[in-house]
Amino acid sequence: MDNCIFCNIVRGLAPAKILHQDDEVTAFYDSHPITPVHVLIVPNRHIVSVNQLEAKDENMLGHMVMVARALAITLNLKESGYRLVFNTGPDAGQSVNHLHLHLIGGRRMPFRFEE
Numbered sequence: 001m002d003n004c005i006f007c008n009i010v011r012g013l014a015p016a017k018i019l020h021q022d023d024e025v026t027a028f029y030d031s032h033p034i035t036p037v038h039v040l041i042v043p044n045r046h047i048v049s050v051n052q053l054e055a056k057d058e059n060m061l062g063h064m065v066m067v068a069r070a071l072a073i074t075l076n077l078k079e080s081g082y083r084l085v086f087n088t089g090p091d092a093g094q095s096v097n098h099l100h101l102h103l104i105g106g107r108r109m110p111f112r113f114e115e
């Protein structure tokens, strides 16, 4: 996907502050953080959203969560807590059509919506 920003970050063709990269996933800081710590974990392969996941993606998906967990420890969020979020589709406000797991933390986060 030549015009996908996250594919380009994975390939090193677009700038990002990368925290972790392996054969399956890449993790980098969100460019517009909503919390003091805001990291995105993405599959290296282009998958649009949770809706497009297939059975064969199960291991990769588990790996995304384990990478998020490891980064939460590295970034000192283990005790204070954190949230892992997959925005999926319009009502969730998904704005980049390449699957990504948000790791957010570093402050208290409300759960209920104000609007």
Ligand code: AMP
Residues within 6 Å of the ligand: 005, 015, 016, 029, 030, 031, 032, 033, 040, 086, 087, 093, 094, 095, 096, 097
């Ligand atoms: P979502 O709204 O769930 O689709 O989240 C997309 C996230 O990607 C937003 O939090 C954006 O700030 C972030 N984002 C968009 N472009 C970039 C980029 N080039 N580098 C880092 N994060 C980005």
Ligand code: ZN
Residues within 6 Å of the ligand: 001, 004, 005, 006, 007, 008, 045, 046, 047, 097, 098
């Ligand atoms: Zn992509």
